[in-house]
Amino acid sequence: xxxxxxxxxxxxxxxxxxxxxxxxxxxxxxxxxxxxxxxxxxxxxxxxxxxxxxxxxxxxxxxxxxxxxxxxxxxxxxxxxxxxxxxxxxxxxxxxxxxxxxxxxxxxxxxxxxxxxxxxxxxxxxxxxxxxxxxxxxxxxxxxxxxxxxxxxxxxxxx
Amino acid sequence: xxxxxxxxxxxxxxxxxxxxxxxxxxxxxxxxxxxxxxxxxxxxxxxxxxxxxxxxxxxxxxxxxxxxxxxxxxxxxxxxxxxxxxxxxxxxxxxxxxxxxxxxxxxxxxxxxxxxxxxxxxxxxxxxxxxxxxxxxxxxxxxxxxxxxxxxxxxxxxxxxxxxxxxxxxxxxxxxxxxxxxxxxxxxxxxxxxxxxxxxxxxxxxxxxxxxxxxxxxxxxxxxxxxxxxxxxxxxxxxxxxxxxxxxxxxxxxxxxxxxxxxxxxxxxxxxxxxxxxxxxxxxxxxxxxxxxxxxxxxxxxxxxxxxxxxxxxxxxxxxxxxxxxxxxxxxxxxxxxxxxxxxxxxxxxxxxxxxxxxxxxxxxxxxxxxxxxxxxxxxxxxxxxxxxxxxxxxxxxxxxxxxxxxxxxxxxxx
Numbered sequence: 001x002x003x004x005x006x007x008x009x010x011x012x013x014x015x016x017x018x019x020x021x022x023x024x025x026x027x028x029x030x031x032x033x034x035x036x037x038x039x040x041x042x043x044x045x046x047x048x049x050x051x052x053x054x055x056x057x058x059x060x061x062x063x064x065x066x067x068x069x070x071x072x073x074x075x076x077x078x079x080x081x082x083x084x085x086x087x088x089x090x091x092x093x094x095x096x097x098x099x100x101x102x103x104x105x106x107x108x109x110x111x112x113x114x115x116x117x118x119x120x121x122x123x124x125x126x127x128x129x130x131x132x133x134x135x136x137x138x139x140x141x142x143x144x145x146x147x148x149x150x151x152x153x154x155x156x157x158x159x
Numbered sequence: 160x161x162x163x164x165x166x167x168x169x170x171x172x173x174x175x176x177x178x179x180x181x182x183x184x185x186x187x188x189x190x191x192x193x194x195x196x197x198x199x200x201x202x203x204x205x206x207x208x209x210x211x212x213x214x215x216x217x218x219x220x221x222x223x224x225x226x227x228x229x230x231x232x233x234x235x236x237x238x239x240x241x242x243x244x245x246x247x248x249x250x251x252x253x254x255x256x257x258x259x260x261x262x263x264x265x266x267x268x269x270x271x272x273x274x275x276x277x278x279x280x281x282x283x284x285x286x287x288x289x290x291x292x293x294x295x296x297x298x299x300x301x302x303x304x305x306x307x308x309x310x311x312x313x314x315x316x317x318x319x320x321x322x323x324x325x326x327x328x329x330x331x332x333x334x335x336x337x338x339x340x341x342x343x344x345x346x347x348x349x350x351x352x353x354x355x356x357x358x359x360x361x362x363x364x365x366x367x368x369x370x371x372x373x374x375x376x377x378x379x380x381x382x383x384x385x386x387x388x389x390x391x392x393x394x395x396x397x398x399x400x401x402x403x404x405x406x407x408x409x410x411x412x413x414x415x416x417x418x419x420x421x422x423x424x425x426x427x428x429x430x431x432x433x434x435x436x437x438x439x440x441x442x443x444x445x446x447x448x449x450x451x452x453x454x455x456x457x458x459x460x461x462x463x464x465x466x467x468x469x470x471x472x473x474x475x476x477x478x479x480x481x482x483x484x485x486x487x488x489x490x491x492x493x494x495x496x497x498x499x500x501x502x503x504x505x506x507x508x509x510x511x512x513x514x515x516x517x518x519x520x521x522x523x524x525x526x527x528x529x530x531x532x533x534x535x536x537x538x539x540x541x542x543x544x545x546x547x548x549x550x551x552x553x554x555x556x557x558x559x560x561x562x563x564x565x566x567x568x569x570x571x572x573x574x
Contacts, residue, residue, distance in 0.1 A: 027343030028361075035324060058343070069345040069502075071327030072285045084286070088247045089442065089478050089492055090404035126329070126496045127247035127446075128286045131404030131478070132411045141288040 014040045015048070023055045030058060030066060034073055043074040071125075079114045079121035081159065083107075084138040087124045090131035095148075099135045100124060102149040106156050162419040163428070164390070164398040167374045168412070171258030176293050179300040182261040188306055190377035194269045195314045197380075199229060202273040206376070208384025210396050215241055215332075215369030216447070216474045217549065218462045224366050227356035228274040231364035236276040239341075239360060239367040240267050242283040242290070243325050243332040246445035247496060248476030251400035252370035254412040256283070256290035259374075260297035264320060266373035268311060269380060271318045274366050278319060282337050285325040295322055329500035333548045334359075334367045336502070347504045348548035371400055371475075391416025395461040399472075403429045405479035406436070417461030417472075421451065424460060425479055436481040440565065444473025446493045447553035449560035470560070486565060487523035490558055494519040497554040508551025511542040515555060522568075532568045535559065 018036040022029035033056060037048050044067055053060045067073045085103060087096045100111075103122055109115055111124040130136045133145025144155060174181040182188070194202055207222035228236055240263060244252040256263060267279045283291045298320050301307045309317050323341050330336050331346040338360045340346035359365020375397055379387045388396045395417045401424055404410045408430030415424070421441060425431065432438055438453045443460070449470040451458065458464055465472045480489065498516035503509045515538050518531060539555025546552045562568050 028341060030343030031326060031340065032323070035326065062344075065345055066343065069328065070285075070325075073326055087492070088496065089446075089489055090248055090410075092488065092492060093405045093478075093480065093484065125286075126492075126499060127245070127249075129244060129250045129253055129284065131248055131250055131402065131476075134404060134410070138286060138288075143289065 010048075011040055015051070019051060019055045026056070027058060029056055030063070031070075034063075034067065038073060042080060043076060043078050049075070077114070077118070079119050081119060081140055082121045082123065082138075084123045084125045084128065085111075086126075086128040086130070086134070086136050086138075088127035088131075090127070091135040094134035096135040098149050099137070099147045099152055102152040103137075103156075106153065162391070162415040162423065164414050164416055166378050166390075166398045166414065167255065167371065167400060168258070168414045170262070171254065174259075176258055176260055177296050177300075179261065179297075179304055182259075186381075187261055188265055188312070190380040191265045191268050191272075191306065192312055194272055194380050195312055195316060199273045199275065202269065202380065203229060205379055205384040206273075209375075209379045209387035210384075210394065211372065211375050211379065211387065212395065212397075212462060213369055214371035214375070214399065214475070216246065216444070218472070221368060221372055224356055224368070225270065225274050227354075228276075228364045228366045231357060233357075233364055235278060235363055236274055237360045237363055237365045238267055238271045238274065238276045238279040239334075239337070239365055240279065240281040240370060240373055241332060241334065241337060241367055242281050242287075242294075242370045243337060244284055244287075244370070244474070245329040245332050246447060246474045246476060247493075248404055248442065248445045248478045249402050249474040250404075251402045251412050251475055253284075253287050253290050254400070254402075255370050255374050256287070257293055260290075260293040261301065262374055262377060263294065263370055264297055264301050264307065266376040267320060268306065268318050269376050270366055270368065270373065272311075272316050274364075276366070277317050278321070280321050280323055280341060280360065282323045282325060282331070282341060285327050291322065291324055298322060328502070329496075330502045330548070330550050333550065336548070337367070338365070345502070347502045348550075350547065392418050392459070392461050392464075395463055399460070399475055401460065401475045401477055403477045403479065406432050406481040406484075407479050408433050415460075417464070418459050420457050420459055421477070422456035424477060425456070429479070432479065432481050434481075436483060438479070439482045439484055440480045440486060440561070442478040442480070442489070442493075442557060443476070444471045444556075445476040445478075446496050447471075447549070447556055448473045448476065449556050450564050452564050471556070485523075486561060486567065487519070490519050490561055491516075491523045493557045494554075497550065501550060501554075505545070505547040505551065507542045507545040508547070508554065511538050511546075511551065512554050514538055515542075515558065519558065527568065532562060535562065 022033035114121045136145040335349035336346040494516040497512040501512040
């Protein structure tokens with residue numbers, strides 16, 4: 001995502017390609033369309049939502065209703081890297097609290113917050129389905145299992 | 160271990176999951192080829208004979224759904240694979256999708272042929288990026304080799320699959336909520352009836368099966384329903400995947416017939432509890448399941464055997480907790496989970512999950528008030544009786560079972 005004087009500059013050809021791919025599918029195109037746009041821009045700006053509404057012929061209120069419903073869709077700016085730390089039963093039993101504390105310490109933010117430089121967003125999630133690798137975190141699309149506070153430090157240093 | 164099997168997991172770890180050649184080379188797509196020489200009626204007969212029970216958690220007989228959809232006049236019909244595995248402690252579907260993705264495609268094609276559908280959907284949990292990549296690749300490869308598309312395998316049967324990614328909502332694993340989600344709406348459950356077999360995806364007749372359920376189909380077609388029925392336990396036949404996590408030496412997915420006991424699963428297959436510590440509790444069936452204690456280790460992990468002792472197999476999640484665990488911290492997470500994931504459509508669940516989580520958070524801090532137990536039971540029964548879908552109906556199971564089993568609120572429990 002580029003940002004110039006507060007105006008967002010998108011990769012317009014990519015946005016156009018996504019809209020073309022999903023228009024004509026009606027409502028069934030909405031969720032994949034929002035997911036693909038978010039892949040390009042990181043979050044769903046009001047302008048993008050407007051475009052989706054026009055091209056897929058869906059009321060804007062419905063679009064926000066859908067975005068609000070799903071935990072993985074964002075209508076506010078988020079960091080380029082989203083760290084989702086699992087804190088459910090299996091990960092808790094394996095020490096997720098120490099892992100989460102290390103993430104907080106390194107990033108200087110709490111769950112649900114984004115670093116001021118826009119690089120990282122930290123989230124705490126219910127069971128992510130990798131209990132055999134507990135404690136774990138999803139870093140964007142990467143799966144990081146068997147985490148320790150030391151492993152967290154190594155992971156963030158490498159980024 | 161007599162109960163251990165390698166049917167569902169026969170290829171996992173042995174073939175490259177991205178290679179169609181290796182899949183076909185290890186007997187892949189043979190079941191589909193055989194199915195295409197049979198009539199749909201015969202296929203459903205085999206599935207019915209097998210007594211295959213759905214592996215998603217609700218334990219519904221698979222052939223019931225297939226037969227009902229096959230009988231429907233309305234067109235088009237759909238087959239849907241529910242791969243939105245989100246029950247805490249459950250990761251067996253991910254294991255199947257990551258390790259043997261072509262199998263799901265083959266099984267879904269057989270289901271489609273049996274019920275007269277030409278379009279299938281696989282709805283994959285949004286937090287499973289690797290499973291999605293593997294399945295997306297497998298769908299493309301299958302199309303290229305004409306196992307999907309027009310004239311599947313040279314027959315006159317046409318079938319294609321579209322993949323959907325979930326976007327982070329547990330309740331979308333509920334079948335009608337999953338349809339709403341594919342239809343581009345908020346994924347809230349619908350009022351049932353009508354059931355998916357008549358009014359499913361896009362209001363058309365729809366078969367919806369869990370990933371693991373579908374993984375059972377190819378061996379049933381190849382070896383017959385009677386063979387399948389002879390495996391394991393009467394009325395709960397066939398292999399089951401168990402996802403073991405928590406305080407065991409070897410957490411992971413284990414396959415066995417349903418006469419496997421909890422003791423053998425924990426102490427033999429998963430290697431026992433590390434550090435010589437004692438077992439305190441086992442949560443079987445995920446957050447919607449129930450707690451068992453050390454005195455129940457000899458129970459067999461089947462649908463019926465667990466039902467008899469007031470527990471549930473659910474999705475097959477087994478979370479093991481040793482003596483050092485503060486159960487209130489676990490219960491806090493269970494109740495917080497339901498509070499977070501309740502969709503808010505019906506009031507018993509929307510309000511009940513919130514009050515329940517608040518009370519448990521207070522109890523976890525050690526602040527017990529008189530009447531707490533009665534209050535939790537009241538909330539739990541109300542949710543069970545009056546909630547729209549399985550989320551609310553099961554949201555109090557783990558909590559109430561723990562209070563009973565371990566007398567967490569004292570014998571009378573703050574009465």
